[in-house]
Amino acid sequence: MVLAHAEHSGPRVLNIGEVLAQLSDDFPTMTASKIRFLEEKGLITPNRTPAGYRQYSENDVERLRFVLSLQRDQYLPLKVIKDYLDAIDRGERPENLPPGVKVSPRIVSDEFAAEMTGRVRALTEEQLRTESGASVPLLQSLLSFGLIQHSNGRFDEHALQVAKACVQLESHGLEPRHLRPFQAAAEREFGLVERAVSPLSSRRDAASQARAAEAAREISELCLTLHRALVQDRIARMDS
Incomplete structure (x- = not known):
């Protein structure tokens, strides 16, 4: 809080x-x-x-x-x-x-x-399992498919978010091996965002860096909105 x-x-x-x-x-x-x-x-x-x-x-x-x-x-x-x-x-x-x-x-x-102050929260594997509800085999699969990463055996908040989502997806029969396209799509999306903000991010002054970060977040949200709309459109066609 x-x-x-x-x-x-x-x-x-x-x-x-x-x-x-x-x-x-x-x-x-x-x-x-x-x-x-x-x-x-x-x-x-x-x-x-x-x-x-x-x-x-x-x-x-x-x-x-x-x-x-x-x-x-x-x-x-x-x-x-x-x-x-x-x-x-x-x-x-x-x-x-x-x-x-x-x-x-x-x-x-x-x-x-x-x-x-520099002491970034880092989760052990046990903490990650406890907070996400993921099983040992699920976390091993997420690691092997590159969906989460660790540094010196510690995981960050992004890994926790991924693990939580994958626990829910697993309940629908979607395993980590099915989710590799998301990793590839994320990398492609990041490439688009990076290219779009490069005129600002290439500048070293703080104001330009802040505007680049703001633009990156906005573009990322728009990409997610587009992705969601395209998927929902195809789901809607299932009923037609």
């Missing part, structure tokens, strides 16, 4: 004037209207009293620092910054954060804070 967005914690509640006071040294031009604007854009979500008054937490202040720093120092658009925060709120590592950008532990869970 992400503390900054889903649930405020800690004893101190701040009003908007106190928030401005905390930010004033680093962001002297910050105003109450700018804070409300960022709230309208979904970048912060303060609690409200029954009467509708905003109640800010220290976590909200840290989110604002994160947003304002990326705007000021990296010249990033709010949409890109919101993508970063959305990833954090989902418990994920934001992709292609600009070099040197730190994510405060106050705006993430303890587990994710550890990941952001």
Whole structure:
């Protein structure tokens, strides 16, 4: 659970004037209207009293620092910054954060804070089996067909997602040997995405890298939408 967005914690509640006071040294031009604007854009979500008054937490202040720093120092658009925060709120590592950008532990869970400081979550085979529900033979097959990989015997979150999906597919009679086309399709799709964003990704500045990452995610989602529509079209024809 992400503390900054889903649930405020800690004893101190701040009003908007106190928030401005905390930010004033680093962001002297910050105003109450700018804070409300960022709230309208979904970048912060303060609690409200029954009467509708905003109640800010220290976590909200840290989110604002994160947003304002990326705007000021990296010249990033709010949409890109919101993508970063959305990833954090989902418990994920934001992709292609600009070099040197730190994510405060106050705006993430303890587990994710550890990941952001370089201690990436790594699962043993036993943990992977337990969390995915996969059997030993299934995991062995996933490894042999290249659907999951490990580093020094440890698996990442992507391997966990693949294993979970394959457990469900196995219940429908689809084994890892049947799923190799997905790996080939993923590699082809990545090639398309990589080629499409290469004009941006070839640049070394942080803003271009962030826009390349945003474009890559958008293209990938469009590819998945296209794939789903094509498959559903063929399924619909089964009934006709």
